[in-house]
Amino acid sequence: MLDVHALVKTxxxxxxVLDGVTFSVKPxxxxxxxxxxxxxxxxxxxxITGLTEIDSGEVRFTGADQSICRVAHAKGAELRAARRQIGVIFQGLHLVKRLSVLENVMIGRLGYISPLRSWLYGFTDAEARAAVGALEQVELASFADRLTATLSGGEMQRVAIARAIFQQPRLYLADEPIASLDPRNAEGILKLLQPLAKDTPVIGTFHQPDFTRRFCTRxxxxxxxxxxxDGSPQLSHHDLNEIYGIREVQTA
Ligand SMILES: Nc1ncnc2c1ncn2[C@@H]1O[C@H](COP(=O)(O)OP(=O)(O)OP(=O)(O)O)[C@@H](O)[C@H]1O
Ligand SMILES: [Mg+2]
Structure with a gap:
């Protein structure tokens, strides 16, 4: 459903800085x-989201209607259509702190509704219920009316996940979703992402081989x-050395 082929960026x-990155993602x-x-x-x-220009290579994303978008070469409506199907979870930085938690979740679907409706914040009751449902999935339903600025980092990260869930994407991208979280909160976030991935693939970046070993499939x-x-999350010392270029890496 996603093919990343020979990405090069100089x-x-x-x-x-990218020197031939190639991999495919399966359901x-x-x-x-x-x-x-x-x-x-x-x-x-x-x-993968088309946010960074590449010199050469290809990102092929298969949409819900089986249409194939060549993200790196797409522009305008085609690129926007592909982006709507990719849920990004980037360190809570994309949350609007002065809005409520529920409003932040709903922003996740703004790309789907007409400009006029989005300008008027015109969500239907069904959409509002779905947004609350997404908050329930991350165990934050009782936070719906809270001002986002008052949340902890871990809670904000859950809101960012709820927003991506509400978007109903075909693929989730999470850049360091557990950075700056304590081990317990980090584990909580991974326990949310793991079941999501069963239906919709998740690609996350991490600095903790111990967590990827426990939660990732690859x-x-x-x-x-x-x-x-590229392979099993059960990394040997040799594998860690290949990735990090050091003899011993603390894995706990
Ligand atoms: N627009 C740019 N111009 C110059 N260098 C860039 C640009 N964008 C990224 N880089 C460089 O590309 C390299 C890879 O950056 P990237 O952000 O992907 O690292 P990363 O693996 O995510 O690291 P971290 O774990 O610190 O987040 C870095 O050395 C960065 O400085
Ligand atoms: Mg990074």
């Missing part, structure tokens, strides 16, 4: 992308813009 100075997968800081994890996710290791590992 930045000033000639450094290749039911929860993919954890691991790699050192600066390896190219976020850039890979941004390329790990992709990126080092200096290249895929250096």
């Amino acid at each position: 930045v000033a100075g000639g450094r290749r 039911g997968e929860f993919i954890g992308i691991l790699g050192s800081s600066g390896a190219g994890k976020s850039l890979t996710l941004r390329a 790990v992709i290791g990126i080092r200096a813009g290249r895929v250096v590992y």
Whole structure:
């Protein structure tokens, strides 16, 4: 349903920050992308949504109607249609702090409704119920009316997930969904993402091989813009060395 093929991106100075990244995503997968800081994890996710321009390569996304969008080459309506089907969960940064929790969830579907309705915030009752349902899924239904600015980081992350759920995407992308969370909250977020992935694939970037081992179905290791590992989440010391380039990595 997603084919990422030979992504190359070169930045000033000639450094290749993506150097042939290639992988495919199948239904039911929860993919954890691991790699050192600066390896190219976020850039890979941004390329999948068409947010980052690439020099060459291809991202083919199969939509709900089986139409294939070549994201990296798509523009305008075609790109917007593909983006609507990709739910992004980016560190709570996309939440509007001065809006309520429920309003933030509903923003997830603004792309689906007409400009006039979205301008008027014209959601139907059924849509409002679905948004509350998404909040129930992340166990935050009682927070619907809270001002988003008053939430903790972990709670905001759950709102970001509820927003992506409400969008009813065909694919979830999560850039460091558990960064800056304590181990218990991190585990809580992964326990939300794991069942979602059974219906809708999830690609997340992580810095914790221990968590990807426990929750993901597959790990992709990126080092200096290249895929250096693609396989079981049960990484050996050798695999960790390939990905991080150090002999011993703390996995707990
Ligand atoms: N527009 C740009 N111009 C120049 N360099 C860029 C640009 N965008 C990204 N980079 C560089 O590309 C490399 C990969 O960036 P990326 O954000 O994908 O890293 P990452 O693997 O997500 O790291 P982290 O774990 O720290 O989030 C970094 O060295 C970054 O500085
Ligand atoms: Mg990153």
